[in-house]
Amino acid sequence: MATDIIIPQKERLPFVDITKGVLVIFLVFHHIVNMAKEIISVENIEYITQWDILYVPYFMQAFFFITGYCSSFNRPIGTFVYSNVKSILVPLLFFSLVNQFVCWVINDEEFFFVTVLGKRIFFLAELYWFLSALFITKILLWIIIKISQKKTYQFFLVFVPFLIAVSLNTSHFHSYNWLHWHNALVNLLFLWIGFTFKRLAILKNNIKLYGIVACILYIIGITAFSIFGKAIPYYTHFPHFNLKYAIFFIYFSITGAIMVLYIGNIVKKYKFLMFLGKNSIVVYGIHFSVLNIVIFVLSSVFIPQNHLEGFAFYCIVGVVTLLVSYCFCLLFQKKPFACLIGKF
Numbered sequence: 090m091a092t093d094i095i096i097p098q099k100e101r102l103p104f105v106d107i108t109k110g111v112l113v114i115f116l117v118f119h120h121i122v123n124m125a126k127e128i129i130s131v132e133n134i135e136y137i138t139q140w141d142i143l144y145v146p147y148f149m150q151a152f153f154f155i156t157g158y159c160s161s162f163n164r165p166i167g168t169f170v171y172s173n174v175k176s177i178l179v180p181l182l183f184f185s186l187v188n189q190f191v192c193w194v195i196n197d198e199e200f201f202f203v204t205v206l207g208k209r210i211f212f213l214a215e216l217y218w219f220l221s222a223l224f225i226t227k228i229l230l231w232i233i234i235k236i237s238q239k240k241t242y243q244f245f246l247v248f249v250p251f252l253i254a255v256s257l258n259t260s261h262f263h264s265y266n267w268l269h270w271h272n273a274l275v276n277l278l279f280l281w282i283g284f285t286f287k288r289l290a291i292l293k294n295n296i297k298l299y300g301i302v303a304c305i306l307y308i309i310g311i312t313a314f315s316i317f318g319k320a321i322p323y324y325t326h327f328p329h330f331n332l333k334y335a336i337f338f339i340y341f342s343i344t345g346a347i348m349v350l351y352i353g354n355i356v357k358k359y360k361f362l363m364f365l366g367k368n369s370i371v372v373y374g375i376h377f378s379v380l381n382i383v384i385f386v387l388s389s390v391f392i393p394q395n396h397l398e399g400f401a402f403y404c405i406v407g408v409v410t411l412l413v414s415y416c417f418c419l420l421f422q423k424k425p426f427a428c429l430i431g432k433f
Contacts, residue, residue: 103363104296105155108353110362112151113372115144117380117414118407119325124380125406127196129388133399142311146323146338147345149219152369153276154346156223157283158292162234173227176370179431181220184374191378195385218269218326219373225273226280233281240285247281250274255335258328275324279342292350300351307344310337361415368418371430375417379410 122138125131162169233246254274258266266272286292292299314321314337322330322338330338356362365372383406393399420426427433 102159103358104350104354104356105159106353106363106366107356107359108350109152109155109366109369110359110364111349111353111356111366112148112155113365113369113376114362114411115148116373117376117410118403119145119148120376120380121384121403121406121410124377125384125388127381128384129392131399133393133396134403136396137400137403142315142321144345144349145325146311146321146341147307147343147349149325150276150279150342151346151349152219153223153226153279154283154286154343155350156227157230157280157285158287160227160280160284162227162231162284166231169231170228173224175431175433177220177224177227177431179429180370180374181217181224183429184378185217187375188378188381191381195381217374218272220370222269222272222276225268225270226277229273229277230280230284243281243285247278251278252332252335255328255330255332272324272326275328278339279346282343283346292347296351296354299347300354303344303347303351307341307348310341310344364418365411365415368421371418371421372411372414374430376410376414379413379417380406383409383413 119141122131122134125134164172229250230247233243236246237243251274254271258271258275311321320329321341322334323341324330324338353362387402387406387409391398391402393402421430421432
């Protein structure tokens with residue numbers, strides 16, 4: 090029987106922060122094309138999305154994996170809920186208001202409501218799906234851990250909801266995904282896997298071995314899917330696979346998450362990435378608004394006319410957005426701005 094090894098909660102692991110920094114860079118660049126569609130024609134930019142296979146199949150699940158790896162679930166329920174309301178729901182509310190204001194100014198969207206499937210709903214239900222899903226998964230995992238300390242029982246209690254959510258997402262019930270509880274049930278599995286990896290210290294002393302194996306398995310996977318002409322399953326805001334491909338989705342999510350953690354461990358110390366990683370929730374929260382503004386301003390003077398110009402546009406938007414987001418990270422470290430994102 091394996092013995093649990095507890096990593097001290099206050100111990101920061103630099104490679105984890107660097108990994109989160111890498112992931113938020115993926116996040117920013119992933120959203121450029123979709124955000125640009127709201128303002129300009131993206132025919133000379135969209136070809137860049139063919140490289141999405143390098144990170145999209147796992148990058149959001151990696152955030153849940155890392156959160157589980159870095160989280161403690163042994164606090165009293167009141168303290169635990171209060172802490173997560175501050176660190177997740179307060180930023181969700183603040184950044185949603187900021188982004189909706191920007192969209193109202195630039196795209197003339199309604200300020201308090203968006204229309205989804207013909208229904209007007211409060212905008213928090215749709216925009217920042219990761220934060221609402223993360224809050225739900227953390228509460229659910231706290232309950233599961235209190236129900237049983239046995240990992241076999243815990244696995245059953247996270248895997249069954251995963252299967253149910255995948256089934257719901259491919260049915261007409263998908264339209265009833267308020268506060269992204271479907272996303273939460275899917276990603277609960279990866280939060281638990283990350284937490285279990287920490288409990289057993291699976292990566293702490295063997296990150297190189299597991300990382301190399303994960304890289305090989307991930308490359309084999311995407312190569313096989315490409316050869317057979319199959320779409321690689323992934324899950325960001327919406328699911329892009331059905332129950333038949335659920336096992337492959339788990340395969341790519343886990344191997345990809347370990348692979349990017351290994352990359353973070355190789356980098357060791359890089360202050361820019363580490364800072365972005367430590368402040369990843371600010372980058373996640375603010376980058377939608379910054380992207381909207383940067384694309385709007387840049388497109389007023391520069392519309393890409395070919396693939397080369399499209400690549401230049403893509404790079405300029407991404408780099409400027411990251412630099413501006415970095416500045417906001419500095420700003421939100423200081424009071425009273427820190428209070429706006431729950432640091433009070």
